[in-house]
Amino acid sequence: MFFYDVIHKLLIFAGFDKLRNPFLLDLVLMRMFEPASKLRSVALIEEYFGIKYRRQQYYESAPKWLTLKTKAESIAVNFAKSHYEFDYSLVFYDVTTLYFETFKSDDLRKNGFSKDNKSQQPQILIGLMVTKEGLLVSYDIFTGNTFEGHTFIPMIEKLN
DSSP, rough: OHHHHHHHHHHHHHEEEEEGGGGHHHHHHHHHHHHHOHHHHHHHHHHOOOOOOHHHHHHHHHHGGGGGHHHHHHHHHHHHHHOOOOOOOEEEEEEEEEEOSSSSOSSOBOOOTTSOOTTTTTTEEEEEEEEETTEEEEEEEEEOOEEEEEEEEHHHTTTT
């Protein structure tokens, strides 16, 4: 399919083949073509592009993708620097909370200050850094009981 060939070549041109994970790239590509859940996207890849992945393969692969986050961000930022004169002269940073419809905490989801007035429910903090144009530079997830002010320095250190 034309769309698949063009976008796949663009992902390779940008350097995402260095992630050495064709399944992940196909999921990204599919979600650009038709945004859907990840599991639905596995089925759509076969339906639209004739590439078959097992649903179980998603469950086995997804946890490993977290280790690729920093490398993927680096690839994207380096591509933007070299092709779009991307610079860090001004970035914006914000933190928000996401709560869960449960009262059970775990290692990541913890009770803390909630922007949604859900302080009795476990939550996580998400820190997001964007350029002045609104393009994503980086994000990270913090435990729900982390003070917002303690998220800024780790995010800045990632830029170096």
